[in-house]
Amino acid sequence: MNTKVTIAGVEFKNPVMTASGTFGSGMEYGEFVDLNQLGAVVTKGVANVPWPGNPTPRVTETYGGMLNAIGLQNPGIDVFMERDIPFLKQYDTKIIVNVCGKTVEDYLSVVEKLGDCPVDMLEINVSCPNVKEGAIAFGQKADCLYDITSEIKKKAKQPVIMKLSPNVTDITEMAKAAEAAGADAISLINTLTGMKIDIHKRCFALANKTGGMSGPAIKPVAVRMVYQASHAVKIPIIGMGGIANAEDAIEFMMAGATAVAVGAMNFVNPYTTAEVVRGIEDYMCKYNVQDITELIGAVE
Numbered sequence: 001m002n003t004k005v006t007i008a009g010v011e012f013k014n015p016v017m018t019a020s021g022t023f024g025s026g027m028e029y030g031e032f033v034d035l036n037q038l039g040a041v042v043t044k045g046v047a048n049v050p051w052p053g054n055p056t057p058r059v060t061e062t063y064g065g066m067l068n069a070i071g072l073q074n075p076g077i078d079v080f081m082e083r084d085i086p087f088l089k090q091y092d093t094k095i096i097v098n099v100c101g102k103t104v105e106d107y108l109s110v111v112e113k114l115g116d117c118p119v120d121m122l123e124i125n126v127s128c129p130n131v132k133e134g135a136i137a138f139g140q141k142a143d144c145l146y147d148i149t150s151e152i153k154k155k156a157k158q159p160v161i162m163k164l165s166p167n168v169t170d171i172t173e174m175a176k177a178a179e180a181a182g183a184d185a186i187s188l189i190n191t192l193t194g195m196k197i198d199i200h201k202r203c204f205a206l207a208n209k210t211g212g213m214s215g216p217a218i219k220p221v222a223v224r225m226v227y228q229a230s231h232a233v234k235i236p237i238i239g240m241g242g243i244a245n246a247e248d249a250i251e252f253m254m255a256g257a258t259a260v261a262v263g264a265m266n267f268v269n270p271y272t273t274a275e276v277v278r279g280i281e282d283y284m285c286k287y288n289v290q291d292i293t294e295l296i297g298a299v300e
Contacts, residue, residue: 001284002291005039005258007236008159008184010120012039012094012259015292016249016277019240019263020044020098020123020163021070022214023273025084026091032270035091037277042261043084045100045125048109050076060196060205065215065242066264067194069208072100072128077110085117094120096161100128104148108155115157123161124152127190127212139165139190142177149181159184161238164229166218167193171225172232179233187238187261188229189222214264216242223255230256230297244272246279254298 003014017040018026025043026035035041053073060067074080080097088095097119101107111122126139126148138148139162149162162178164171166189178186191212196205222241230237239257242264243249249260265272280292289295 001281001289002293003281003284005292005296007161007238007258008121010094010159013092014039014277014280015253015257015259016273016280017096017238017259017261018042018266018273019261020125021068021072022263022266025080025088027084027087029266029270033274035088035093037274038093039259039277040094040096040120041088041091042096042123043080043088043098044074045072045098046074046077046080046110047072047100048077048106048113050074050079051100055207057205057207058211060211062194062196062213062215062217064217065213066267067196067206067211067213068191069206069211071208072125074100077113081113081117085119089118096121096123098123098125098163100125102128102130103132104151107148107152111152111156115155119158121159121161121184122152122156123163123187124148125163125190127163127165127167137165137167139163139174140168142173145174146177146181149178149183153182161185161187163190164188165190166221166225166241172228175229175233179235183235185236185238185258186229186233187240189218189225189241192218192221214242216244216265218242219248223251226252226257227255243276244268246276246283249276249280250283250295253292253295256297258296
């Protein structure tokens with residue numbers, strides 16, 4: 001029984017990854033999950049300089065999920081290289097570094113520093129506010145996404161995954177722009193923009209007013225977008241958005257994803273990723289699936 005998948009020449013022991021921003025760099029989860037069991041650890045977003053993030057409150061629960069407006073708080077690339085990469089290298093799992101920035105130059109600075117680091121792939125968070133475009137996210141305009149992807153590809157030494165925002169009119173247009181600019185893979189979906197109001201205090205539940213919604217409630221939207229994107233481009237897709245168990249993960253793969261990432265459920269049950277890995281193996285045994293790649297895009 002083969003659970004291996006390959007994305008841009010990188011082989012993963014299984015298709016299960018962590019979603020950026022929900023797992024740190026694995027340090028917090030080490031006592032719950034054997035990181036050796038995972039296909040990859042996708043790190044929290046890393047910027048060229050430390051980011052303090054947004055003011056609190058910045059997390060709130062919603063029906064079937066949560067809203068967050070953390071603001072990509074992170075210690076910056078230098079601390080990450082000194083602390084997080086050596087920690088992850090102790091384990092037999094692939095390392096995917098999520099990169100964030102406010103200008104193209106910010107992204108390129110991080111990408112260049114990671115060039116000689118022992119990491120396997122880069123995931124570019126294009127849901128960051130582009131300060132030169134009036135704070136609209138890099139991933140919300142196809143031409144803007146094309147430009148940043150092509151610039152990063154010129155400098156990157158590792159394969160590049162572009163993480164697409166669902167907050168667009170047509171996800172296939174964005175997927176095609178990333179592919180045309182040379183992206184090696186795409187991941188989707190990032191969080192949906194949402195809002196919650198405390199009716200007793202007559203104020204917003206988040207200091208930022210809006211936040212990114214994640215969790216099981218967004219899964220049908222995510223599956224639909226992965227399916228659409230898989231029919232629009234030929235590059236591999238990493239699917240995410242509300243995965244809570246192996247059944248959810250397999251649904252994404254049948255929609256066209258080569259790999260999957262578990263996000264919000266890590267906060268609910270820190271064992272989720274390992275349980276998804278075992279659940280996929282159980283499914284393969286039950287239905288006599290010899291090679292997991294049989295499941296990719298199994299529905300038309």
